[in-house]
Amino acid sequence: MSWLRRAAIVALISSLALTALWLALHLAGLDATRALAALWDGSFGSAYALTSSTLVRATPLILTGLAVAIAFRAGVWNIGAEGQLLAGAATAAAVGLFATPASGALTVVVALAVGALAGALWAWIAAYLRNRFGVLEVISTIMLNFVALYAVGYLVRGPLQEPTHIYPQSEPLPALAQLPRLIEGSRLHWGFVLAVVAAPVAWWVLRHTAAGFRVRAVGQNPGAARVAGMVDVQRTTMGVFLVSGALAGLAGAIELTGVTFALYENVSPGYGYTAIAVALLAGLDPLGVLATGLLFGALEAGALSMQREAAVPAVVVNVVEALLVLLVLAVAKWRGGSAMLARLAGAGSGAGEDGSTPAGGRGGTGRENVGPGAQPSGDKRVGAAG
Amino acid sequence: MRSPGNAPSALLALEHIAKHFGRVDALVDASLQARPGTVHALLGENGAGKTTLMRIAFGELRPDSGATRVGGKAVQLASPADALARGIGMVHQHFTAVPAMTVAENVALASGTRGRFRPVEARARVAELCEEVGFTLDPDAVAAGLSVGMQQRLEIVKALARGARVLILDEPTAVLAPAEAEDLLAMLRRFASRGNAAVIITHKLHEALSVADDITVLRHGRTTLSTLATGTDAEQLTVAMLGESSDVAVPRRGSAARTADEVVIETHDLVLTDDRGVTRVRGVTLGVRAGEILGVAGVEGAGQHELLRALAGRLKPTAGSLRTPERIGFVPADRHRDALVLDFTLAENVALAGAGAARGRMRWPAIERRTGELLSRYGIVASGVRAPASSLSGGNQQKLVLARELDGAPHALVAENPTRGLDIAATAALQRHLLDARDAGMAIVLYSSDLDEVLALADRLVVMFEGRATEVTLDREAAGRAMLGAA
Numbered sequence: 001m002s003w004l005r006r007a008a009i010v011a012l013i014s015s016l017a018l019t020a021l022w023l024a025l026h027l028a029g030l031d032a033t034r035a036l037a038a039l040w041d042g043s044f045g046s047a048y049a050l051t052s053s054t055l056v057r058a059t060p061l062i063l064t065g066l067a068v069a070i071a072f073r074a075g076v077w078n079i080g081a082e083g084q085l086l087a088g089a090a091t092a093a094a095v096g097l098f099a100t101p102a103s104g105a106l107t108v109v110v111a112l113a114v115g116a117l118a119g120a121l122w123a124w125i126a127a128y129l130r131n132r133f134g135v136l137e138v139i140s141t142i143m144l145n146f147v148a149l150y151a152v153g154y155l156v157r158g159p160l161q162e163p164t165h166i167y168p169q170s171e172p173l174p175a176l177a178q179l180p181r182l183i184e185g186s187r188l189h190w191g192f193v194l195a196v197v198a199a200p201v202a203w204w205v206l207r208h209t210a211a212g213f214r215v216r217a218v219g220q221n222p223g224a225a226r227v228a229g230m231v232d233v234q235r236t237t238m239g240v241f242l243v244s245g246a247l248a249g250l251a252g253a254i255e256l257t258g259v260t261f262a263l264y265e266n267v268s269p270g271y272g273y274t275a276i277a278v279a280l281l282a283g284l285d286p287l288g289v290l291a292t293g294l295l296f297g298a299l300e301a302g303a304l305s306m307q308r309e310a311a312v313p314a315v316v317v318n319v320v321e322a323l324l325v326l327l328v329l330a331v332a333k334w335r336g337g338s339a340m341l342a343r344l345a346g347a348g349s350g351a352g353e354d355g356s357t358p359a360g361g362r363g364g365t366g367r368e369n370v371g372p373g374a375q376p377s378g379d380k381r382v383g384a385a386g
Numbered sequence: 387m388r389s390p391g392n393a394p395s396a397l398l399a400l401e402h403i404a405k406h407f408g409r410v411d412a413l414v415d416a417s418l419q420a421r422p423g424t425v426h427a428l429l430g431e432n433g434a435g436k437t438t439l440m441r442i443a444f445g446e447l448r449p450d451s452g453a454t455r456v457g458g459k460a461v462q463l464a465s466p467a468d469a470l471a472r473g474i475g476m477v478h479q480h481f482t483a484v485p486a487m488t489v490a491e492n493v494a495l496a497s498g499t500r501g502r503f504r505p506v507e508a509r510a511r512v513a514e515l516c517e518e519v520g521f522t523l524d525p526d527a528v529a530a531g532l533s534v535g536m537q538q539r540l541e542i543v544k545a546l547a548r549g550a551r552v553l554i555l556d557e558p559t560a561v562l563a564p565a566e567a568e569d570l571l572a573m574l575r576r577f578a579s580r581g582n583a584a585v586i587i588t589h590k591l592h593e594a595l596s597v598a599d600d601i602t603v604l605r606h607g608r609t610t611l612s613t614l615a616t617g618t619d620a621e622q623l624t625v626a627m628l629g630e631s632s633d634v635a636v637p638r639r640g641s642a643a644r645t646a647d648e649v650v651i652e653t654h655d656l657v658l659t660d661d662r663g664v665t666r667v668r669g670v671t672l673g674v675r676a677g678e679i680l681g682v683a684g685v686e687g688a689g690q691h692e693l694l695r696a697l698a699g700r701l702k703p704t705a706g707s708l709r710t711p712e713r714i715g716f717v718p719a720d721r722h723r724d725a726l727v728l729d730f731t732l733a734e735n736v737a738l739a740g741a742g743a744a745r746g747r748m749r750w751p752a753i754e755r756r757t758g759e760l761l762s763r764y765g766i767v768a769s770g771v772r773a774p775a776s777s778l779s780g781g782n783q784q785k786l787v788l789a790r791e792l793d794g795a796p797h798a799l800v801a802e803n804p805t806r807g808l809d810i811a812a813t814a815a816l817q818r819h820l821l822d823a824r825d826a827g828m829a830i831v832l833y834s835s836d837l838d839e840v841l842a843l844a845d846r847l848v849v850m851f852e853g854r855a856t857e858v859t860l861d862r863e864a865a866g867r868a869m870l871g872a873a
Contacts, residue, residue, distance in 0.1 A: 210744035213734070217741055220727045227700055227716065227724035228787075229741035 006283060007291070013327045014295065017320050024319075025312060035310035039317075042305025043298035049305070052187040056259060058297025060085065060268070062195040063251035064275030065282065065289040066202050071244040072284050073206065075219040076237050080126060080141025081248040082272025083148035087122040088115035088249030089256045090152050093160060093170050093263035096177030096256070107177045112253045119249015120242040122148065127241035131234045137241075145272070153265050160263055169264035179258035191254030195293070198247065202286035215240055248272060274300075277325045283332070296321060396455065397422050397583045398443060398474060398552045403452035404607075405438055412438040413449070414607040420552055420583035420600075425574050427598035427615070428587045431627055431809040434604040436587045440554045443585075444476040445469035456552075475545025476554040479561075481537045485530035489540055492529055496544035515546045518580075519573045533687055535566040542573075553577060554585045559593060560806065563685030564837060565870055571597045589627075589809065591620050603627055628810065649673040650798050650829035651697055651714075655706035658692040666692040668853035669706065674798065674829045679820065681844025681860075682833040685869050688850040690833050691719070691802065697831050698800035710798070711829075715739075715791030717784075717801040725787045728776040732768055732786060733757040735775050739790050756793070764789040765815065781812030788819055798829040805839065817843060837865055 018036065025032035043054045064081040071078035092115035099107040126144060129135035153168070155161075160170040179189040206212035217225040218236045225231040251271065260267050278296050282288030303317035396419040405413040413435045420426045430436045441447045443454065445463030453460055456472045463469045466476070483492045490508040493515075512525040516539075523539045532540065538558060545553055553574070559567040574584040575597070588594055594601050595615055603611035603626035611618070611626035651674040658667035666689040674680045674697075684690040695701035696708055698716035718724035726735050733754040737744075757771040766785045768778055775783060784804065791799060801820065805813040820843060824830050834840045840847065841860055848855045849868035858864045 208748055208750070210741065210746060210748055213737065213744070213748050214741055217727055217730070217734075217738055220729050221723070223720075223723045224725055224727050224738065225741065227695075227718050228726070228790075229738045230700070231742040 006285075006288065009331060010281065010292070010295075010328070013324060013331065016327065017323045020323060021316065021320050025316070030312055031310055035306050035312040038306040038309035038312075039299075039302035041302075041309070043302035048186065049301065051183055053301035053304075054294070054298045055192050056187050056189070056297075057301045058294045059189075059192045059195045059258070060251040060255050060271040061274060061278050061296050061300075062290060062293030063198060063254070064248050064272050065278035065293045066198055066286055067244040067247035067251070068275045069279035069282060069284045069286055069289050070202060070206070070215070070247070071240055072279060073219045074215045074237060074240040075222065076240050076244065077136075077138045078123065078126070078141050078241065078244050079138055079276065080123065080144050080272070081244070081251075081275045082268060082270065083141065083145035084119035084122045084245040084248035085252035085255070085268055085272045086145075086148040086152050088119040088252030089267050090148075090155055090160075090252075090263060091115050091118035091249075092253035092256045093155075093173065096173035097160065097170060099174065099177050101174075101176065104176060107174075108179055108257050111177055111257050112250060115253020115256070116246040116250040119252065120246040122249065123241045123245025124238075127238050130241075131238060149265070152263065152267070156264055162262075167264075170262045172261045173257060177257060178261060179254065187259070189254075189258035191258040194250070194254065196290065199286045199290040202289075206286065211239070248275075269300075274321065277321050280325050281328050283328075395422070395458070396420060397457060398585075399453075399455040399458075400439060400443055401453040401455070403439060403442055403449045403454075405435075405442060405447060405449050411607055413442075415609065416452075416604055416607060417609045417612065418443075418585070418602045419612075420585050422551075422581045422583055423578055424583055424599035425571075425578050425597055426583060426585045426600045426602065427594035428585055428602050428604065429589060429591070429594050429623060429627060430604035431589060431811075434627070435607040436604055437556055438607075439604065440476065440556065440585065440587060443469070443552075444474060444554060446476075470545075470548045470550065473549055473551035474554070475548060475550030475552070477538065477541040477545060477556065477558060479556045481541050483529040483532075483537060483540050483544075485528075487529055488525065489523055489527050489529065489532075489543070490525040492540060493525075493543055493547050497547035511547065512543060515543045518577075519546065520576050521569065521573050534561045535563075535570075538562070538570070546577075551582045552585065553582065554587070556587045557589075557807075558586055559588065559590070561835070563835065563869065564866060565685065567593075591623050594623065595620065605629065647675040647677050647827075650676050650711055651831070652709040653697070653703075653706065656693075656696065656703055656708055657705035658689070658696050658701060659704045660692055665704070666853055667696070670853075670855045672848060672855060672857075674831055676797070676829050677824060677827045678845040679824050679830040679832050679843055681840040681847040682831060682850060682855075683837055683840050683847060683865050683869055684833075684850030688869070689853040690850045693850065693855070694800050694802045694831060694833055697798075711796070713794065713796040713798075715796045715799040717787055717791055717799070717804045719802040719806065721783055721787050726775045726783060729774055731772045731774060732761070732778075733771045735786065736760065736790050736793070739793070760786070760789040760793060764819065781808045781815075784808055784812065784816060785819075788816060792819065792823055792828075795826070796828070798831070799823060800831045802833045803835055804832070806835065813839075837862065837869075841865065 022032045022036055025035050042049055044050055064085060067081045067084070068078060092111040095111040095114050096107065103110070122144060126137045126140040129140050130137050156168045156170055162169060162171045179191050182188045182190050182192060206216060214225065214231050214236050217229055218231060218233050222233050226233050252268070255267065256263060274296060278289060278292045281292040299317050299321060303314035306312045307314040398420040400416065400418045403413050403416045416435060416439050418428060418439065428436050428440065438447065442449050445465045445468045454463060455461065456474065461472065484495065487495065490505065490512050493512050494503060494508040509525040512523065516523050521539055523536060523543060529537065529540060542553065558570055562570060574586065578584050598615045601611070601613055601615050601618060601623065602609055603623060605627060611623070654671050656667055656670045657665065660666045670693060682690050682694065692701060696703060697710065699710045699714050700716060722728065727738060733750065736757045737748060737753045754771045760766070761768055761771065764785050766782050766789065768782060775786070778786065788804065805816050808816065820830060820832065832840060832843055841862060844860060846857065847860050847865060848857050849865055851868060851871045856868050858868045
């Protein structure tokens, strides 16, 4: 699907979703027009709304969206961006809190690097379980999300709690551990630049490097990658897990050093889950993630203003987001446009055939054929005959 | 030409069927009559419309025009369920059993058992149906563990359980060893002799001539010949399949003695285990010289699959020694699963070979140029190097795989069933490329489930039986005996 066409489809779907939102609000007896106006005001309505709200919100969504998109492209169903983000946030907080003035301007850089490393490590657990024991990462990464969440809960009531021991949160980070503002007087920080740069870099790596090519090949057909390409499938998926986790961990570290400045349990309003919607809406294309990350950032920023101004619950926006993803999957299935998306949409029909490999058998643990996008095994498939 | 039978007596009659998909006319004017008590062969090249016609007979597709009669009565088959209810069953190339269930459970499931599942009765039913057509099938075996031949029997029993009187089989012998194929064909004869009809889709001439009572030939969606098997010969069938001007050269075996040439692939007491840890190859010692084709034959599951993977450097030995050259091409049996990424472009698929060892950047412009050269050199019909591999016909996909694997003149090539499912023209083209590569000094290992193909191309022949390899003379009978373990 060409770029322009995909953009047109997303635009069409977005306006459909917004129309549906207007109708729903209207039927519920709310002032729908005012709500949508507030949604606009809070997202793009003013320079302040754009920079301090939309772009700030978009930053973690773009980074975690990239984490999910890259993983899904490799057939790695990493649902754990949320946990990896929390791991990154917690370690960045620890680095910031224990930093001494002597470490100087490097402190924030170290905090980000350590946060990314922690995210990668968190993802490594799921990768190891998959490669060694064939544990489905769909399950393990979700479970690790909860482990991360409760670990943060423990940290902010234990080792990292603020000195008065009243609130379940850490002390604010010292200034030297904070990301500098990108625009003075706004909340926009340099993390946004990292996110904007990461997207084209990810695109370029997938498209133009041997490693990225292996990732795409393994995602599309692990059998051919192994047999025809002699690609080490486990090594490739391990690498993808680590990069994906690092991106999500970086998102967490940036959120902490650029936005919240303190660690607490709800440091992420579910960025890692929204990221799945961001990635899917972008057709798993890193450049698309940049656009859909901004779109979702705007929606979430606008939601808050909608709640303030029009008394419409902010969660309504989550319904819109879900609607967007469903529509995109439906379109992908219908058009057969993006193969990976179409397979995701058709997961129900594909997954049931995983076990049907009586003759050939899969390599290793046979693991890489399992997952939402698994292709029907083609053991007996012979070229079109008759 | 004589037309077998007359319409009212046919169990299944398809008359002047036309069917188009988009702008492609799959069928223009196709007719077929399956008489009771006969085995009917439906012959034709790939893309002639054989499978399309049979899917119409099975209610999977609706014809644009033409009539379908079952037992002389005009019907419109709305679905496979409808066809089954009228006594028409079909065994597809890809099987449809539930892998985790036993044979008896699969049969019960297919025959639409309602209410309680009664294992004893289900088992008895399978035994009874097997008895009827004269083969054995363990009712308690789990479908996933069945060999391909046994899975096919299960599919047949499933159709019989629904009371099929017309049994349609799509290329049933393509996946079978010669002995298995003979069993199957004998079984079909027995089925037909009870007043039923079997229709087999095939593109093997000798099969049609030796087994069938009636033969229908399709070419470009038209019935070009409809005759009794006794009233025709291979030449007439070839003309009907390919048209008058067919000049398909059957490759001839080379003759040069090459005992002095370098041994490129060498194994000693090679032991191999498959993905599930089952020992498949038990001590094979062989060598392949530059400039020769080593033919491999064997019945399904004799270990040739694992042996070929190892010789191609794709499977590590469990024990014994294995020496393979650094650059070696591999044409796996299942191109969709193991050779191509269908959603990738042709250039990306060419780049796939060697992807594991690639470093740094992908030079796409250079790769696309090379792909373009391969397309023209191997006569691959494609809309361009950026077309997805899925847009190619099966024959062109296979040519692309071979072109890629031969590119860069590797020292050796291992090919597993490289022409399976291809039509005569594509098969001949592929065989010519293999012979050219051999003549250029490449060491080639070729396995084909079609013994005649191996015999036609190979310079030497080893036969696999239960994990061991025996070298035999290039002789059909000797090879056939060795494949069954009778040395």
